Structures are given as C-alpha cells and as structure tokens.
Amino acid sequence: MEYEPVIGLEVHVQLKTKTKAFCGCANEFGSKENSNICPVCLGLPGSLPVLNSQVLVSAAKVALALNGTIRNFIKFDRKNYFYPDLPKNFQISQFDMPLSEHGYMDIKVDGQAKRIAIKRVHLEEDAGKLIHPEGTACSLVDFNRAGTPLLEIVSEPDLHSPEDAYVYLSDLKLALQYIGVSDCDMEKGSLRCDANISVRPVGQIKLGTKAELKNMNSFKAVRTALEFEFKRQVKSLEAGERIVQETRLWDEKKEATFSMRSKEEAHDYRYFPEPDLPPFTFTDADIKGIRKSLPELPKERLGRFVASFGFGEKDAAVLISDKELADFFEACLKIYNEPKKIANWLIGPVLSHLKSNLSFEALHLSPENLTKIISLVEDGTVSNLAGKSILAEVVETGKPPDTIVREKNLGQVSDVDELKKIIEEVAAVNMRSVDDYAAGKENALMFLVGQVMRKSGGKANPKIARDLLAERLKKT
Amino acid sequence: MAISKEEVKYIANLARLGLAEAEVEHFREQLGSILGYIDKLKKVDVSKIIPMAHVLDIKNVYRQDTVLPSIDPQKVLQNAPSREGQFFKVPKVIE
Amino acid sequence: MNLNLLTAHELSESLRSAKITSAHILSDLKDRFDKVEPKVRAYARQPFFKKSSSRNSVDAQLNGIPVSIKDNICSDGDLTECASRILSGFVAPYDATVVKKLKEQGALIFGKTNMDEFAFGSSCENSSFYPTRNPWDLERVPGGSSGGSAAAVAADEAILALGSDTGGSIRQPAALCGVVGLKPTYGRVSRYGLIAFASSLDQIGPMTKDVRDNALLLKVIAGHDKNDATSVDIPVPDYVRSLEKGVRGMRVGIPKEYFVEGMDPEVRQALNDAKAKLESFGVQFGEVSLPHTEYAVAVYYIIATAEASSNLARFDGVQYGFRASHKSVEKEPALISMYKQTRAEGFGQEAKRRIILGTYVLSSGYYDAYYSRALKVRALIKEDFDKVLGEFDLILTPTSPSPAFKIGEKTDDPLSMYLSDIYTISVNLAGLPALSMPCGFTKSGLPIGMQILGKPFAEEDIFRLAFAYEQNTLWHKMKPKL
Structure with missing residues (x-):
C-alpha cells in the first residue's frame, strides 16, 4: 500500500x-x-x-x-x-x-x-x-x-x-x-x-x-x-x-x-x-493603514523582477531569496542601469563570497563599489578575470576598486603598439600555429590569442589582441 | 451538587495543591455545598446577555515601545529560596 | 493632647504652622501602639517608629503624616507578606503606585496592617500571623479583610490607613470598627503593586477617622497610572474642596432587596434614623429595586475565586517566599512535589478552599456553566445599578447585615461567612464607588455602618452626603475603651 x-x-x-x-x-x-x-x-x-x-x-x-x-x-x-x-x-x-x-x-x-x-x-x-x-x-x-x-x-x-x-x-x-x-x-x-x-x-x-x-x-x-x-x-x-x-x-x-x-x-x-x-x-x-504600510513581499518582488528585468524565474528567485540581496541589487541598479549584468555578478561571484557570511557590510561591499567593478570590466579597463580578483580584494580589505586597479596594475593593455610588440614575440615562437592558421585552421587563432594573454599577464585586451593578431596573420 | 473525591484530587493537582486524604473529603463536602448555592444562577435567563469581562468601558490602553531601566537583579534574587549565581534554582525539571 | 488621636487634616495644620513635628506624631503613635497593640494586634509586624519624610515641602499634601498600609500593598524594601506563610520573608523590590504617590506627598509609610490571608475573608481570622481583634470588643472580629487597617484607625494606633476591597474588604471592617472606609470606582486608583486577589474587582481605598481625611487621602492616591491598564485617565477632582457643597435636593435610592431577611433589627433601626436625619437636610429618598441582588454572592464567588486561582498560581516557591523542604513522592517528579508541598504548607485553609473552587469553575467542561454564566449575570447586576443611578444620585444601604460577630463564630461555615458580604459584593461587581461610615451603635456598644453608593467616578457626591451627615452626628467622635 x-x-x-x-x-x-x-x-x-x-x-x-x-x-x-x-x-x-x-x-x-x-x-x-x-x-x-x-x-x-x-x-x-x-x-x-x-x-x-x-x-x-x-x-x-x-x-x-x-x-x-x-x-x-x-x-x-x-x-x-x-x-x-x-x-x-x-x-x-x-x-x-x-x-x-x-x-x-x-x-x-x-x-x-x-x-x-x-x-x-x-x-x-x-x-x-x-x-x-x-x-x-x-x-x-x-x-x-x-x-x-x-x-x-x-x-x-x-x-x-x-x-x-x-x-x-x-x-x-x-x-x-x-x-x-x-x-x-x-x-x-x-x-x-x-x-x-x-x-x-x-x-x-x-x-x-x-x-x-x-x-x-x-x-x-x-x-x-x-x-x-x-x-x-x-x-x-x-x-x-x-x-x-x-x-x-x-x-x-x-x-x-x-x-x-x-x-x-x-x-x-x-x-x-x-x-x-x-x-x-x-x-x-486601522487595518487599511497597516495593509498600506506593508512592504513589498517576496512573491510580489519576484513577479516584478521577472516582468521588469526579463529575468528567468530561477534567477529572480535567487535574488529575492534574501531581502538584503534583493535590496542590494536594486541599490546597484540605481547607480548602474544594467540589471542582467548586476544580477550575473550577484548570483555568481558575489553570492559565493556571501555564502559563509550573509552580510554585505561584513564584506565591505557597497552598491557603489560593486557597480564600479562591473563598469571597469564593461568599459574594458580591466578584464573579466581581473574584475573577479578586484572583488576578492574588496571583500578582503575594503579598499576602493580604483585603488586596487592602480596598486596591482590590473589595467588592461589596449595600446596597439604595445600589443603589436607582444604579438610579434608570440608569433616568433609559435611559427607552427601561424602556419596552421594560414592553412585555414581557424582554431590556431584562438590559441595564439591565449598565448598573447598569457604573455601579457592577463592584461591584454582580448578583443583588440584578437583583431591585431588576425590582421598580422593575414600578412603572412 | 455532589462532587467526587476524584474530582477534588484532579482539581488539586491542576492547582498544584498537595492535599491530605482528610482534606480531600473536607473540601469535597464544602465545595459541594458552595456549588449547590451557586446553582441558583441557573434560574437566570442569560440567553441574550453578552459576558461582561470588564466592568469599565475602556479600550486600547497601550504602552510606547520605549526601553525602561530593568530592576537590579540582586534586589529580586535576595528573595529567592534557592539560587545559583544570578539564576533561580529549582529541582530538576524532567524534560 | 496625644497627637495619635487627631486626624490627618488636624495634624497637617499643626505641622504647617510648626506647632508639632512628625517625630512627635510617631512618638505618640508608639506610646499608643505599646499600650493597645498587644490587645488589638492590628499590625502585621512592628511599624517604623523612626522615619522621616523623603520629601519636605509645605505644599506636599500629607507632609509628615504617617500612613498605615495593608500587608498586600508593596512598598520598596519592606516586608509585604499578605499575612500568608507562602509569602514569608518577601521584601517587595518596588513601590506600589499608591505608595509612590503617598511618598511624593510627603507621607511616611508607617507600617503594614494585618489582614485575612490574601484578602480572603471577612473577619481577619484567616491571617497566618494572628487574628486581629475589634477594639470595641476584643472578643469580636474587626471584620475583614482589611481588619488590621480598620482596627488600627479605630484604636488610634494609626492616623490614616489604606485597605483593599474586592467584595467589601474595606467597607465591612470600617463598619464593624466604626471608621470611614471608601472603595473607589474600579479604575480610580491604580492597582499596580497591590497583590492581586481578583483583578476585575480589587481596588485600594482610604480608611480614616472622618470623611474629610478620607477625601484627602483619596485625592492623593487616585489618578491614572500608566502601569495599570485598567486605571482610568480622567481628572481627579478636589474632593476636600467639594465636601461642603451641601446635599439639599440630592436624590437617594433605598433598594428594597437589601432590607429583607437576616438583617439585624438594630442595624435596620440605625439606617432608618440616618435616613430621617438626611431627609431633614433636604435629601429626597425613594425606594428602588435591584432585582438581581440575590445572585450577587454566587456570581462573586465564581469570578473572584476563578481570578484568584490564577493570580495565586505564581506562589510556587521558585522566585520568592516560602519553599517547603519537599520530600520526593513516589513517581512524582521532584519539581511537582516541591510545588505541591510548598503550596500545601504555604496556604491557609481559606486560600486553599478558594483556589480549589476557582480552579474547578474554570476547568474543562465547566467554564460555560459557571464562569461564562457568572460574567453574564454580572452584566445584569451592573444594569440594575445603571438603571437606578440614572434616576438617583446615590444609593443608601447598610454595610453589613449585622455588627461584629464573635471570633470563631463563623470559621467552620464558609457559606455563612460569604453571605455576610451580601451588601458590599454587588458594588464590586458593578465597579461602583461606595463608602461605609458609622451611623450608630448597638445597645451592647458595637458600631453600625451605613453604605453610600454612587455613580462611577462620582466619589464627590458620596463624600458630600457623608460629610453632611457626619457634621451633624457624633458617631465618629466615639472612641473604644482600651
């Protein structure tokens, strides 16, 4: 039975x-x-x-x-x-x-x-x-x-x-x-x-x-x-x-x-x-007044997040599952109007930091410094990877993101001449890949971009590096 | 109205009142006669009456949510039949 | 002249003009105490003969006046035992609101008076200390439960006193001892710090040598208190000032249900004489009916004991007071044995009886038949009074069906003891103010009291009538021979 x-x-x-x-x-x-x-x-x-x-x-x-x-x-x-x-x-x-x-x-x-x-x-x-x-x-x-x-x-x-x-x-x-x-x-x-x-x-x-x-x-x-x-x-x-x-x-x-x-x-x-x-x-x-004073409840917030920001229900559910997190999200939005990007950062790297200690304050994380990190990544000042390490540093020390970029020299290399120099060095020691590309193997380009990134210590702007490389390889 | 010894014992237990056997019988008799007297209330037609829990017609007496100083614990603990540090002490409560 | 014989208003005048000091009063009280207390036993324990006012200001209304208070009113740092073994050794860690008010007006808390344990009784015989005796006849009871306060005032070992009244506990002993006692309107005086008997009925009130002192003392203790949600926020009138407003044209009802079987003929006569006297001042009397009177005692003993059974649950030997050296009973957890033995040894017979009755009427299956029904009949009793007081200013009744009875006379018959409260109980059920004052003596020399009931919060009217009567009689000047 x-x-x-x-x-x-x-x-x-x-x-x-x-x-x-x-x-x-x-x-x-x-x-x-x-x-x-x-x-x-x-x-x-x-x-x-x-x-x-x-x-x-x-x-x-x-x-x-x-x-x-x-x-x-x-x-x-x-x-x-x-x-x-x-x-x-x-x-x-x-x-x-x-x-x-x-x-x-x-x-x-x-x-x-x-x-x-x-x-x-x-x-x-x-x-x-x-x-x-x-x-x-x-x-x-x-x-x-x-x-x-x-x-x-x-x-x-x-x-x-x-x-x-x-x-x-x-x-x-x-x-x-x-x-x-x-x-x-x-x-x-x-x-x-x-x-x-x-x-x-x-x-x-x-x-x-x-x-x-x-x-x-x-x-x-x-x-x-x-x-x-x-x-x-x-x-x-x-x-x-x-x-x-x-x-x-x-x-x-x-x-x-x-x-x-x-x-x-x-x-x-x-x-x-x-x-x-x-x-x-x-x-x-009295009852009407109290009802009016009620804040937005989790269910309502979930609905609003889905409708206004185009989130999937799963992502929205994660964001509203903690009032502080959802409030933080909305505070970020006021500074930097990119809901999906903020959500990705919050649900991904931020939540993994929050796991052990569910308080933004303890993590020295404010809407200002998180949106700053995101905008540094988005405008190409730092790489995505560097962005994550800045976040880790903020959480650790509470230092402003700008300071961290300066101190750790995390700024991305977007300077064409400097990048060209690196590309030449990489091309010189990877002749085989250069030939492969010439023979039509598209994969070789990605490998070479990776090598440029490595050589630059992760600081090369990957998009510019890729374009310059493609141009350089055409020449051969 | 007659009530039984068992009822008196049940009530005494609810009230955590230890009674000797002789007291049980004594209270059984007295309670019976008082309840017999009280029975006269059955004569009153109360079908349309709302029970009056408060004689005054006052409502909504509140206190503001403001912290006031607490009492000095020693002032209270000095009255305790048994204490340990700043705790009141009782025979072990079986959980 | 011995200062202990004077009233508070007389003493205040002499104190203000610096003819006497507070220490003189205390010393005269001590002499009197030493002489009569062994016979009367009005106090729960030795009073404070050396005390000075915490406030010394001429405008304080009771500056330097000693006040005796019932042993169920908390005063900070003083033993407050409700004349019960279960509270033995309990030092109140705070002041009742009335005590705070007294101290603010410069009064001295002189001592605590004897009472029936937890105010359960009408004779002061249910005290765990000793019975108090009636100063007019030491073989007789002073009434109760505020018998100590009444006897202390009557015997001139107190200037002013406070009692508490749940079903007549101020008025009945006042009548039996020949003093003036007022139960204020429910909500007029804060109950904060009064060790509760029945929360919906209890009120603290003044017990004094004359009406003017009574008005004076009420003025000091009355008023809204944020610590008592049932105290009412309406202004306190100057009761003393309105005493002399006169009574011509006042309309007073006499309830026919109160003048029936069981009333002592001498009490009846005294009441009729008082009525005639008041008529001669221009008071108009009329017969009125309070048809639910016969149910009052039954309603009272359900409501009062139910509330008491709950209020007294806290006396369990955990935080304060007495704890029995309990023996473990087979199969019973030690904690339960501690509770049961503490309460068995700590409470007297009357307390146990009321706890059992109150627990019974609230227990599963009986609530509707007893408690709920009692609350309904209580509403009817109040309605009766509302109707009458819609047409009349006041109601006049005897306070007690008979004068003081002999010690031991009613101890074995709780029901007959309960029935002796028949004239006072309805007032508590209806929440009304009522005052008892002397209106004569029996041939054997025992005081007789009459009760004046008023509309809610109309204590002024009661005082006016009482004062007019007192001004034209000498009963309050009579002193017991001790």
Missing part, C-alpha cells in the same frame, strides 16, 4: 520590538542571565501588564501578509499551567478569539503550486529559559526571555511531504524577514517550529492518528525529522501496529524521534479573559 503524510506546522516567532510585550525591559538576546527583568516580566506580586503598542501592529502586519482576516475586537486570555520558566504560572495568550484566521500562503514545490491554509495567528508572551546542568539534581531559570512578544502561526494539515514543510517554512521566514518583524533565527530561538504528522493510505480522506514532533533546531531538521517520522509510522502500520497520539522529540545526533517518556497530563488550561488588559480594537481604517 502507498501512504502519504499529512503535516501541519505550528510556528512560534519572536517579534523584534525594542521592548517586551507587557513591560519596558529590553527585548534582546544574549544578555547576562536575569538582567533584562522587572516586576512585570517576573510576574512579581502586584505587578500588572500593559501592552506594547508596536506588538499589535507587527502582528497585524504578519496576519495581513498571510492573507488572514483581522478581528476588529481583540482580547487576551490567560492560559494556566505550572512550569518554572513561566513566572506567573499562566501565560498571557489568545484563546477563542485569535488576532487572525483564514489565512493562507501559496508555495511552489518542484514546480507545483500549492496553497497552504493558515488556521490562526495569535499573540502571546514567551517564557523564560531553563538550563539543566549535567550531573546535578537542579535546573536553573533565566527570565530574560520571559515576556518577549511571540506570534503563533498555525497551519492547517495541508502539507503532504517533508519538502512541502521545508518550502513552507522557508517562504514563511522570508515573508517575515521582508516585513521586518522578526529575525527568524532558529539558532537563537527567535523562530521555533513544532510539527504534527500523521499518515494515511493514498486516496483515504480520514486522517490518521498524529504525533507531535518537537525539538527541531533548523528547517533541515524539520524536514529530516518528518522524513524519519513518516517512515516510522508507515513501518508501524505495515507491521499491523497502531499509532499512538503522543509528543516525540527529535534527536539530532541519532537522527530519530523518541517518545517523551514522562507521562503527559491531560491539558486543562483553564483559559479565561485576562482581567488586567482591557480589549483592543482595530477599525477598518
């Missing part, structure tokens, strides 16, 4: 506001433990939450970008459960009236378009962090993260392969980065993803029993964990076993999922409206 996986993803995204959701503590990663804290985010007796205005705006932007509806009336609820990283032992969240519902995201997997429905988007506060020192009977609590604004984005079970999930996550992350509301850095925990997966025979409509997968630390891990879990569930079913509804943890080292051994309690979160926060309203005009 053939089986298919049915996958739904629950993504938590930290919003990149200056302060936490309900207090004025800095919302930043990497501070010393328990230093970004105050009575409110510690849930100290007597403290009260007051919502950060930016949080609702950011959340609404995401909801609109994901094509969801936005409620006109927004309230918060308390979700009650005990955990040492949860200072009040309840989490301020949204229960029966999430900020947004009925969204979707269109993705393309292996050329096939798919629409993934997004069930709900709601706001809540993040918990603190627990550290479990090995070999001790204790855990340590750091509340720096407690109260960070968190957006929960829940998809419908519309994903039907681990690759679907991977593409959905990548596109979601890209959209969030374009909106500028989150770093979406899984390593820092600013994006976290849990996955629900069940399997069923192809053609069956009824859903199978699902398992919830946790502890994946990268999009790749999500994909591999889903691949593993799909195989595991199919194998169980084929062996005549039943799938148990449970939470399973992904073990990165063992590349397998494992049932959480501790018995889980039935969830009874006792939600009720948060009495400390009066409700919030969005008028239709």
